Amino acid sequence: MNAARLHLLLHVFLSAGVLVRAFDPFTVTSSLFGISAALGRTIYDYFRHKGCDPESIVFNATGLQLDLQTKLFRQHIASRVILKAVTGFMSNDNPKKPLVLSLHGPSGTGKSFVSQLIADNIYKEGMDSSFVHVFTSELHFPHSSHLDTYKLQQWIKGNVTNCGRSMFIFDEMDKMQPGLIDSIKPYLDYHENLDGVSYRKAIFIFLSNAGREGIIQTALDFWKAGQDREELELKDLETVLSVSVFNNKNSYFSSLIDKNPVDFFIPFLPLEYRHVIECALAEMKARGVPPDRNVAEQVARDVVYDLKTESVFSVKGCKTISSKVDYYT
Numbered sequence: 001m002n003a004a005r006l007h008l009l010l011h012v013f014l015s016a017g018v019l020v021r022a023f024d025p026f027t028v029t030s031s032l033f034g035i036s037a038a039l040g041r042t043i044y045d046y047f048r049h050k051g052c053d054p055e056s057i058v059f060n061a062t063g064l065q066l067d068l069q070t071k072l073f074r075q076h077i078a079s080r081v082i083l084k085a086v087t088g089f090m091s092n093d094n095p096k097k098p099l100v101l102s103l104h105g106p107s108g109t110g111k112s113f114v115s116q117l118i119a120d121n122i123y124k125e126g127m128d129s130s131f132v133h134v135f136t137s138e139l140h141f142p143h144s145s146h147l148d149t150y151k152l153q154q155w156i157k158g159n160v161t162n163c164g165r166s167m168f169i170f171d172e173m174d175k176m177q178p179g180l181i182d183s184i185k186p187y188l189d190y191h192e193n194l195d196g197v198s199y200r201k202a203i204f205i206f207l208s209n210a211g212r213e214g215i216i217q218t219a220l221d222f223w224k225a226g227q228d229r230e231e232l233e234l235k236d237l238e239t240v241l242s243v244s245v246f247n248n249k250n251s252y253f254s255s256l257i258d259k260n261p262v263d264f265f266i267p268f269l270p271l272e273y274r275h276v277i278e279c280a281l282a283e284m285k286a287r288g289v290p291p292d293r294n295v296a297e298q299v300a301r302d303v304v305y306d307l308k309t310e311s312v313f314s315v316k317g318c319k320t321i322s323s324k325v326d327y328y329t
């Protein structure tokens with residue numbers, strides 16, 4: 001319904017209200033009650049089911065490419081795969097299945113951040129868009145009950161019914177109950193529709209630490225061999241990911257493995273001292289503070305490095321940089 005029609009309806013309802021005033025009080029009250037209920041419903045429906053709103057969903061491939069290049073630190077594999085996957089999917093008006101991305105790696109390496117970059121370049125309101133939904137197992141589904149399962153299914157169904165181009169981000173996927181993951185499996189697959197709803201234009205993004213040990217070990221081996229990190233390729237990490245992720249019976253993949261609806265498993269590499277410096281410089285720049293190399297180095301020295309990696313990699317990537325920059329500036 002467009003605004004003009006809503007206005008017309010409002011007008012009709014209000015005129016009806018005036019007309020009934022001529023009758024006895026009981027009729028007036030009950031009619032007014034009926035009218036305001038109907039009016040309330042109309043306004044509610046108007047704002048709630050406004051559909052996809054094409055003006056607020058415009059994919060910007062150039063913007064995504066630029067953001068990945070300039071804002072996501074030293075994740076050449078993730079940048080490449082994500083740009084290709086998202087661009088391909090968004091340029092297809094009739095995809096066969098929803099896009100399902102599974103992002104893996106240590107914390108602070110940019111998994112949530114990249115989800116935000118994707119949202120920023122698809123939805124005008126980015127993460128604040130009403131078409132973007134973030135679920136955290138502990139926050140949204142703490143009970144691991146049937147109620148949670150039902151709720152999640154209804155949310156996905158309701159939102160995709162309202163707008164096919166919806167995006168769902170599942171944080172801490174490795175902490176999700178297997179039952180919950182099972183319950184969303186049908187939406188991720190090749191289906192024309194399910195109960196009349198098509199999920200094929202939706203995007204699902206799973207974030208997890210699963211496979212982090214394998215990724216860290218591979219990156220460390222590369223580092224020790226004196227090889228350039230940029231030479232690491234997806235295939236170098238795919239094996240590692242599948243061994244550490246798929247063979248783990250407790251991991252969420254054992255539940256997803258049989259049909260494997262995940263389109264891309266994307267590794268995020270651990271970050272070194274020099275990358276932490278870059279993060280700190282970028283943080284200052286983003287705040288409009290002149291980037292100060294001394295401060296950035298101080299921040300990077302303050303970060304904890306993983307002894308198991310001979311202190312090559314930061315334990316929390318660039319996660320705590322913001323508060324440390326606060327402290328030193």
Ligand SMILES: *[C@@H]1O[C@H](CO)[C@@H](O)[C@H](O)[C@H]1NC(C)=O
Nearest residue numbers: 058060061062063064066067
């Ligand atoms: C797409 O992103 C680029 C780079 O951020 C920007 O310059 C351009 O204006 C954007 N285009 C649209 C249509 O928003």
Ligand SMILES: *[C@@H]1O[C@H](CO)[C@@H](O)[C@H](O)[C@H]1NC(C)=O
Nearest residue numbers: 133134154155156157158159
């Ligand atoms: C859409 O998802 C949100 C959670 O992000 C939920 O609160 C809302 O009820 C869902 N909408 C529908 C129509 O199901």
